[in-house]
Amino acid sequence: MNILVTGGLGFIGSHTVVELIKNNHTVIIADNLVNSKLEVLDKLHQITGIKPTFYQIDVTDADQTERVFTDHQIDGVIHFAGLKAVGESVAKPLEYYYNNLVSTMVLSRLCLKYGVGKFVFSSSATVYGENEVPFVETMTLLPTTNPYGETKKISERILEDTSRANPGFSVNLLRYFNPVGAHESGLIGEDPNGIPNNLMPFVTKVAKGEMPRLSVFGDDYPTVDGTGVRDYIHVVDLAEGHVAAIEKMGEGVSVYNLGTGKGTSVLELVNAFIEVNGVDVPYKIVGRRAGDIAEFYADASKAERELGWKAKRGIREMVRDAWGFEKNNM
Numbered sequence: 410m411n412i413l414v415t416g417g418l419g420f421i422g423s424h425t426v427v428e429l430i431k432n433n434h435t436v437i438i439a440d441n442l443v444n445s446k447l448e449v450l451d452k453l454h455q456i457t458g459i460k461p462t463f464y465q466i467d468v469t470d471a472d473q474t475e476r477v478f479t480d481h482q483i484d485g486v487i488h489f490a491g492l493k494a495v496g497e498s499v500a501k502p503l504e505y506y507y508n509n510l511v512s513t514m515v516l517s518r519l520c521l522k523y524g525v526g527k528f529v530f531s532s533s534a535t536v537y538g539e540n541e542v543p544f545v546e547t548m549t550l551l552p553t554t555n556p557y558g559e560t561k562k563i564s565e566r567i568l569e570d571t572s573r574a575n576p577g578f579s580v581n582l583l584r585y586f587n588p589v590g591a592h593e594s595g596l597i598g599e600d601p602n603g604i605p606n607n608l609m610p611f612v613t614k615v616a617k618g619e620m621p622r623l624s625v626f627g628d629d630y631p632t633v634d635g636t637g638v639r640d641y642i643h644v645v646d647l648a649e650g651h652v653a654a655i656e657k658m659g660e661g662v663s664v665y666n667l668g669t670g671k672g673t674s675v676l677e678l679v680n681a682f683i684e685v686n687g688v689d690v691p692y693k694i695v696g697r698r699a700g701d702i703a704e705f706y707a708d709a710s711k712a713e714r715e716l717g718w719k720a721k722r723g724i725r726e727m728v729r730d731a732w733g734f735e736k737n738n739m
């Protein structure tokens with residue numbers, strides 16, 4: 410298939426491009442580089458031997474984006490392009506609503522206009538809110554606490570309504586848990602600008618000596634060791650989930666959790682990082698972070714049943730590859 414990957418130079422998008430090419434798809438990337446670098450395109454070339462067609466465009470711009478659809482016979486769209494920093498979304502709500510919602514609407518409209526019947530969307534476990542664990546796709550979604558989470562909920566709704574009204578337009582909504590790790594080549598990975606908010610990029614910066622120590626946000630949660638528990642998923646497993654999702658597209662709208670189904674605490678992850686990589690990660694327990702949930706992980710059985718996809722890589726591979734990429738970029 411000819412697949413348009415928006416945000417294809419970003420963290421999850423770039424790994425998905427590799428897996429799509431491995432599975433003989435032709436990839437066309439659209440990215441405005443707001444949170445990625447052009448050199449990722451060369452890294453994709455190095456890994457796959459193929460340099461995908463690249464459009465440096467903003468996918469909220471309908472005219473620029475339409476050019477991609479007139480230049481190529483697109484069979485499917487995987488829409489990663491979006492802003493994703495939770496704290497920033499509270500400070501800049503309009504930027505988040507505009508970027509994340511207009512991009513979804515522009516792309517859906519173009520799919521209808523050009524008869525593109527397969528659409529895969531990057532949603533997030535954040536849409537579940539503070540639900541019971543494990544999170545199951547059939548749960549009623551509870552309120553989210555920030556504009557970022559709302560953009561995911563509203564995008565899901567826009568795509569559901571659009572698909573219902575246009576039966577030829579099929580959508581897979583993928584709710585990611587906590588993507589971490591990197592490609593085993595160490596050439597592509599997660600490279601956030603500035604001080605990272607998420608746990609794994611922070612751990613790698615501390616291991617590298619760029620930050621003095623990790624602050625562990627709370628050790629008094631009702632979890633295995635008192636620290637927060639999450640369902641970390643290796644980004645290459647996640648990327649493989651997208652290949653399955655675009656290849657096994659059903660009718661209408663389907664929702665899938667992409668997680669491992671297994672929770673890991675902050676201290677379990679940090680200790681695995683230290684042990685597997687043989688490096689020190691100094692940390693200090695501090696107070697809880699506002700808005701944090703004690704524990705969440707996926708019921709990942711639907712994706713296995715219907716897409717034939719299951720995460721294969723564990724925490725040890727995740728910490729090894731996260732460090733492999735960081736070391737390569739020292």
Ligand code: NAD
Pocket residue numbers: 415416417418419420421422439440441442443444445466467468469488489490491492493508512531532533534585586587588
């Ligand atoms: P990322 O920032 O690394 O990648 C997003 C890419 O989209 C970047 O390359 C950026 O330059 C591009 N982009 C943003 N707005 C654009 C626009 N208007 N036009 C063109 N390009 C644009 O983020 P990621 O971690 O790879 O996340 C990809 C998607 O998955 C996002 O939608 C994100 O919200 C979602 N998601 C991520 C996580 C996570 O923890 N990483 C979890 C759940 C969901």
Ligand code: UD1
Pocket residue numbers: 495496533534535586587588606607608609611623624625626627636637638639675698700701
């Ligand atoms: C965050 C986002 C969420 C997004 C998810 C996956 C928030 C409030 N939520 O959630 O929308 O879908 O990432 O990318 O930002 N931790 C520390 N010290 C740190 C950083 C984190 O102890 O310096 C702890 C947290 O308290 C949490 C765990 O590590 O228990 C994971 O945190 P993080 O990586 O930020 O992910 P989420 O909180 O799951």
